[in-house]
Amino acid sequence: MGSQRIQEKEVEAPIHGDILEAILSHVPLIYLLPASHVSNHWNGAVSSSLRYVNPVKPWLTVHTQNSRAPHVIKSYAYDPRSRSWIKIHAPQINHTSALRSSHSTLLYTLSPAKFTFSLDSLHLEWNHAPSPRVWRVDPVVARFGNRIVVAGGACDFEDDPLAVEMYDIDSGNWIQCESMPEMMEDTTASTWLSVAVAGEFMYVTEKNSGTLYSFDCKTMTWQGPYELRREESVFFSVTGMVRNRLVVVGIVGDAENVKGVKIWEVKKELGFETMELCAMPKEMVKKLIGESGNGLLNSIELVCIGDFVYVYNPSEPEEMVVCEVLQGGGCEWRIARNEVVNHDARMGRVVLCGGDVRLEDLKSAVSGNCRFELVQV
Amino acid sequence: MAEEVSSQMNSLSISETNPSSSATISLVSGDDIVFKVEPTIAKEMETVQSFIDETDGKITTIPLPNISSHDLPYVIEYCEKSIAGKITKEFEAEFVKKLNNEEVKELFLAANYLNIKKLLDFLSQVIADRIANKSVEYVRRYFGIENDFTPEEEAKLREELAWTFTGVDPDDEDEN
Incomplete structure (x- = not known):
C-alpha cells in the first residue's frame, strides 16, 4: 500500500531528481527563492542544483543616481550564473550626496556633514557616521573588517592634503593615521588612484604610472613606492582582488595605439613582481574602445568580485568585458552588455560594485520588503 | 501521419x-x-x-x-x-x-x-x-506537486516572504 502511494506520486510529478536539478540550473537565482518554497523535495533540489550543477556566482551591482535628485537611486544587478540582469526594488535610502564605490565591495557617500557606507552584498543596509575631521572631496576609501580608512583627496584649504583617518565602526570614533607618502602629493584624489584591499593591507596604485603603495591597517603606516614592472609598456593600470590574489589590469601600448589589455597577478612576496595571467581577446579590446567617441582607450575601470573581473571603459560604459579567472588556471572572457546604462542611466551617475549574493541574502532582503525582477533584454 | x-x-x-x-x-x-x-x-x-x-x-x-x-x-x-x-x-x-x-x-x-x-x-x-516570474502556487500546479510543508511552515513562509508567493506575472491558467 505504502509503495503504491509513492508510485502514484511519481506519476503525478514525473520531473524530479537529476532532471529537475538540470531545469533549476537554468532558473535565475531570484526565482530559486520561490522554487525552494514549492515543496520540501524542491527545496532539496534547489540546494543540490546550486551545489553541484550551477553554483551561485557573485553579482555585479549597478546603481544609478539621478544627478538632480540624488535620493532617486535605482539598483540593478548582473548575475553571471544565469547571465541575466535583475532590477532590485529596494526601499529608498534618502541619500543627499553622490554615491561612490571603492574596491568593488564598498559603497559610500561623503558630505561635510555625514559619512554613510554600506557593507552588505546587496547594499541594502546603510551605516551613518560623522564626517572625518579633514574635509575631503575625493578621497581613497577602504574597508578592513570593522574599520574604514579615508585617505587623501582633501580640499585645497586643508593643511594636510595627505591626511589619513580611520573610522572604527564599533567605537564610532575617527582615529588619525600616518599621512600618505609625500611622493603621492599630486595624485591623492581617487580619480588618479586604484584601490585594492587584501587582509590587513590596502594597496593604492597610481593609475598612470603603475606605482604602488601599501598601507598596513594594523600599524597604520605606509610602505612603498613599489614599481609594478611588466615586460611591455603599460600606460594605465588598475588593481583588484581575484579571490585572494592581487591582480593588476593594464592597457598595453599608448593611448593613441592601444596594443591590448592584460591581467597580471602581483606577487607581494616577490617584491611586487608581476606574472601575466591572461590577455583580453582583440575583438573585446575593440568593443571597449567603442565605435563612437574619439576611438581612444584612455582609461578602464574594474569591478573584481570572486573569480570575476569586469572591465569597462568609463566613457563607453555600455560594453563590459567579463573575465572569469578559472581556479585551475586560465581565463574565460565574454562580453556582457550593460543593459542598465542603455535603459535609464544616461542622465545621472552610474556606480558599479559587487557582492557575494547567496540565496539566504535574497531571503532576508525579501523579508525586508525588497523585490527582484528580471530585466527583459 | x-x-x-x-x-x-x-x-x-x-x-x-x-x-x-x-x-x-x-x-x-x-x-x-x-x-x-x-x-x-x-x-x-x-x-x-x-x-x-x-x-x-x-x-x-x-x-x-x-x-x-x-x-x-x-x-x-x-x-x-x-x-x-x-x-x-x-x-x-x-x-x-x-x-x-x-x-x-x-x-x-x-x-x-x-x-x-x-x-x-x-x-x-x-x-x-x-x-520565472511565477508564483509558488503556479509552479506547484505546473509540475503537479503536492505541497508537503506543514500548515505552520507554509504560513510562516507566506508571511515572511510574501513576494515569492505572489509572483510577478499573473498566473495564466488557460495555457494547459
Whole structure:
C-alpha cells in the first residue's frame, strides 16, 4: 500500500531528481527563492542544483543616481550564473550626496556633514557616521573588517592634503593615521588612484604610472613606492582582488595605439613582481574602445568580485568585458552588455560594485520588503 | 501521419553519404505508430543508437513505449534541424511557440528518455523561462506537486516572504 502511494506520486510529478536539478540550473537565482518554497523535495533540489550543477556566482551591482535628485537611486544587478540582469526594488535610502564605490565591495557617500557606507552584498543596509575631521572631496576609501580608512583627496584649504583617518565602526570614533607618502602629493584624489584591499593591507596604485603603495591597517603606516614592472609598456593600470590574489589590469601600448589589455597577478612576496595571467581577446579590446567617441582607450575601470573581473571603459560604459579567472588556471572572457546604462542611466551617475549574493541574502532582503525582477533584454 | 513524416524525411538531404544505401530505422511510439527515420536521426537519440549498436544493427525497429505519436514528430523535427546544423534562435522560438505547457513537459521527458542532450538543454531553458516570474502556487500546479510543508511552515513562509508567493506575472491558467 505504502509503495503504491509513492508510485502514484511519481506519476503525478514525473520531473524530479537529476532532471529537475538540470531545469533549476537554468532558473535565475531570484526565482530559486520561490522554487525552494514549492515543496520540501524542491527545496532539496534547489540546494543540490546550486551545489553541484550551477553554483551561485557573485553579482555585479549597478546603481544609478539621478544627478538632480540624488535620493532617486535605482539598483540593478548582473548575475553571471544565469547571465541575466535583475532590477532590485529596494526601499529608498534618502541619500543627499553622490554615491561612490571603492574596491568593488564598498559603497559610500561623503558630505561635510555625514559619512554613510554600506557593507552588505546587496547594499541594502546603510551605516551613518560623522564626517572625518579633514574635509575631503575625493578621497581613497577602504574597508578592513570593522574599520574604514579615508585617505587623501582633501580640499585645497586643508593643511594636510595627505591626511589619513580611520573610522572604527564599533567605537564610532575617527582615529588619525600616518599621512600618505609625500611622493603621492599630486595624485591623492581617487580619480588618479586604484584601490585594492587584501587582509590587513590596502594597496593604492597610481593609475598612470603603475606605482604602488601599501598601507598596513594594523600599524597604520605606509610602505612603498613599489614599481609594478611588466615586460611591455603599460600606460594605465588598475588593481583588484581575484579571490585572494592581487591582480593588476593594464592597457598595453599608448593611448593613441592601444596594443591590448592584460591581467597580471602581483606577487607581494616577490617584491611586487608581476606574472601575466591572461590577455583580453582583440575583438573585446575593440568593443571597449567603442565605435563612437574619439576611438581612444584612455582609461578602464574594474569591478573584481570572486573569480570575476569586469572591465569597462568609463566613457563607453555600455560594453563590459567579463573575465572569469578559472581556479585551475586560465581565463574565460565574454562580453556582457550593460543593459542598465542603455535603459535609464544616461542622465545621472552610474556606480558599479559587487557582492557575494547567496540565496539566504535574497531571503532576508525579501523579508525586508525588497523585490527582484528580471530585466527583459 | 506516419507516412507524412517519413515522406518529409526523404525530401531532406541530410547527410553527405548516400542515405538511400543504409536501411531506415523504425521508431514505434507508445500508441503503436511507426515512424521511419534515417539512421543519422537515430544517432542523435543516444538511447536508440545504443540499442542499435548492441544488436549490431540487426534490429531496426525500436519500440519507444514512453513516447506518444503526438510528441515523436517534434523530437524528429528537432533532430533533423540539429543534423542540418540549422538550430537557430529563430527556429527554437518558432518551435516552442507551437507547444503548450503540457507538451513542453512531455517533450522534455521524451528528450530525457531518448537522451538527446541538445534538446534536453533547450527544453530545460524553456521550462525555466516559463516558471520565472511565477508564483509558488503556479509552479506547484505546473509540475503537479503536492505541497508537503506543514500548515505552520507554509504560513510562516507566506508571511515572511510574501513576494515569492505572489509572483510577478499573473498566473495564466488557460495555457494547459
